[in-house]
Ligand SMILES: NC(=O)c1ccc[n+]([C@@H]2O[C@H](COP(=O)([O-])OP(=O)(O)OC[C@H]3O[C@@H](n4cnc5c(N)ncnc54)[C@H](O)[C@@H]3O)[C@@H](O)[C@H]2O)c1
């Protein structure tokens with residue numbers, strides 16, 4: 001069996017080697033996607049194609065007559081022409097949840113960052129603000145040593161960056177899948193109360209002490225922090241709009257590590273400029289990468305931004321490599337598959 005590997009990988013490739021001849025044209029950060037003609041050159045006689053981000057088009061699929069399995073190392077095989085694969089009876093494997101721990105942990109990092117102004121206070125200190133060189137003369141004249149002064153003026157970091165605690169706050173989770181559930185578990189450990197909206201998960205799978213399924217309107221109205229973890233698609237396009245954002249508590253926070261398309265960006269910017277939002281933390285954008293004049297970069301100090309890195313850990317890559325290897329072994333053994341796209 002010939003296995004062509006154009007995916008990002010980590011950990012052992014031995015399980016693949018045991019299944020057949022392995023041809024590796026691995027993806028790496030900065031490496032452009034392969035063109036269909038390049039994939040066809042590599043995989044025209046392959047039975048298995050493992051990819052991360054390459055577009056596996058109908059042309060590719062139909063030019064590789066031996067293909068039996070296409071494996072995509074993403075939570076959603078959006079880059080595979082699923083209809084063309086189905087027409088050829090090709091099994092499509094994918095890796096749901098491979099980066100769920102990564103995305104959940106970044107979400108909590110962003111939440112703490114938002115509540116305690118960690119990026120802003122770090123940047124200010126690095127710029128030389130709040131250093132001993134800037135201590136007011138008053139303190140030295142009062143006879144206190146500069147290095148033991150505890151500045152409690154309105155301009156002191158203690159005031160400027162005074163934050164809020166997570167304990168006893170209400171966290172609203174929109175989407176209770178792989179990532180939403182993990183965020184809920186960690187947030188409960190911080191002592192947060194959790195509201196959930198997910199039309200595809202029953203209340204009995206959610207409700208337990210500290211966790212409660214509610215309506216979209218109540219979630220936005222009652223949460224101190226709303227974190228978005230829903231899947232994208234026509235069902236969620238522009239779901240978070242002015243009517244929901246304007247119903248939030250004054251100073252409430254919003255976190256989006258899911259997909260930008262679920263928010264109306266202009267409505268978010270308005271809610272950050274003029275309230276009620278006190279801040280937002282974003283990992284995903286309507287157009288990526290962001291550009292310097294974008295308000296999230298050039299204007300809004302109450303926004304924390306990361307460049308679509310929620311899922312980017314070494315462990316995520318190890319997990320997807322192992323998930324695909326295990327399902328390929330099951331495929332060859334004729335056993336039921338765990339991660340086949342249906
Ligand atoms: N920023 C990143 O690097 C990164 C990394 C991983 C995942 N993601 C994104 O995070 C999101 C969640 O990923 P996941 O792995 O948990 O997906 P998942 O499929 O496990 O869970 C998504 C959940 O959203 C729910 N949902 C769908 N429509 C909804 C709606 N209208 N309202 C509320 N809930 C709704 C689904 O029922 C499902 O439970 C996805 O959009 C994914 O693309 C981003």
Ligand SMILES: O=C(O)[C@H](O)CO
Nearest residue numbers: 074075076099311312
């Ligand atoms: O699609 C995914 O798995 C994440 O957004 C990272 O690309």
